[in-house]
Amino acid sequence: MRTSTVRRVGVAVAVAAALTSVGACGGSDDGGTSKAKGKDGSSGSGVVKTDAIAALLDVQKKTGAAHSAKIEGTMVMGSTRSLKQSGALDWSDGVTGAMEITYTGGAMADTMKKAGGNGTMQARYFKDGYAADMGAALAQQTGGKRWISYSYDDLAELGGAAGAAMKDQMQNTTPDQGVKSLLASGDVKEVGKEQVRGVATTHYSGTVDVAELTAKNSKLDADQLAALKKQLNDAGVTTETVDIWVDGNDLLVKKSERGQMKTGELNMTFFYSDYGTKVSAERPPAGETVAFKELLKQQQGAAGNAS
Template identity: 80%
Template sequence: MRISTVRRVGLAVAVAAALTSVGACGGPDDGGAAKGDGKAESRGTAVVKTNAIAALLDVQKKTGAASSAKVDATMVLGSAMSMKQSGALDWSDGISGSMKITYTGGAMADTLKKAGGSSTMEARYFKDGYAADMGAALARQTGGKHWISYSYDVLAELGGASGAVMKDQMQNTSPSQGVNALLASGEVKEVGKEEVRGVAATHYSGTVDVAELTARTSKLDAGRLAALKKQLTDAGITTETIDIWVDGNDLLVKKTERGQMKTGELNSTVFYSDYGTKVAVERPPAGETIGFKELLQQQGAAGTAS
């Protein structure tokens, strides 16, 4: 795999992760951005939730506190990429865990195929960054190092507004962020009762203004926030429809996000199961790992030499 190709692939993954995460930006932990009073009334020993906001406040709390789960997901990001992912994640202190990622279509899959790389890779997530196994094609270019290590600080530095958002999201994310987004928008309704992979669930839906939600919940300074809004506008992302399905224990079992980009649809579906599962992840061996910034520096040195 050519180093220039790895650079393009690496930056594309970072930007994609940032753009798809802003639609799930977390609202305030106490649901303070939600519209509606969220009241519940008691009838005997049961508590009857009077509206969708009240129900989602319980989901937000219980899903966020669950700490870990198994995850099974698919995502389409316009013509850039489509992928499927499976693994287990822990969000008790930032994101940690391991996911198997397969690029199933789009420019990303084509680039990997032409470069001789595998369309399937492993990603390991840590509090300060993540590592991706790019396989033998990368190892041939880096003296046997087939893992790329991405520091969130480096991605924030190199990626501008997208990198800053990605850093914030990956260090403060949990499955309840889809719930937070609906609470922050205030535009949420209960659709009905449905079954999700054999589990009885309640379906909620709402539409989120991506730029407004980002402005309200982001920790970015004014300059980077303006840059991010421009980036979203240039990409054609304005609103997303978020649907969630919740089981009888107020735990999220499914989430979908749908929107439009200039390059096509933005569509993701995530299933959650086995809450509380044990998640253990090890950093790849140092001798088999190269930092993304170091990779870029090597490319620059190679370009100068030629």
């Protein structure tokens, strides 16, 4: 595998794994049987709320306090990547857990195929970074090391301002981010009552206009507004439609985000279930793991020796 290919795959995997975690914790119903439940295991009936803002403030609080959930969803990010993922994440103290990610199209899927991969990988998330299993194709080039580990500090150093922003998002994002986006929209409305995977939900919707994210038309504080605006601007998103479906326990069942990016369509849909589930993420064996920063040094050194 050439140096440029290793670097390109490694960087792409870093971004994809990071965005998957941020989106899942932060972005069309395809059916299924999983059901979102409260921590007591009940689906709940709740009290109908006429004030959408007040209702969403409750959702933000209760979902944020639930600490963990099983998550699955799909993501399309312009021409760069489309993927699906499933797993479980815990956000009680940073983001930890594991997600299986399958690339279904875009430039990233092409890069993975050219590198010998099958398009599917597992990402494990820890407080200080994450690791991605790149499979046998990578192991053949790295002496049996199929896992690439990414330190958030290294990503911040290698990626400059973008890397620093990614580090902050990965360490601080929680599933109530979609609710915060709706609160920031200033025009959030209750759409109606709908069934999502067998769960009775209330559907809320709003359009986030990045240029108008100001304190006077939202319930967010200045720091939250600034962080949200930067996240959207960095991706080239000018407007984003956010929809959430909430059960009777004020917990997210489904979240959808749609908009336009610099590279094309942005479309993310996530489903949440089994709140309070136990989440574990074991670090891969050291003998099968290479740090991304070290991998770059090795490949750059090999290229220098060959020239």
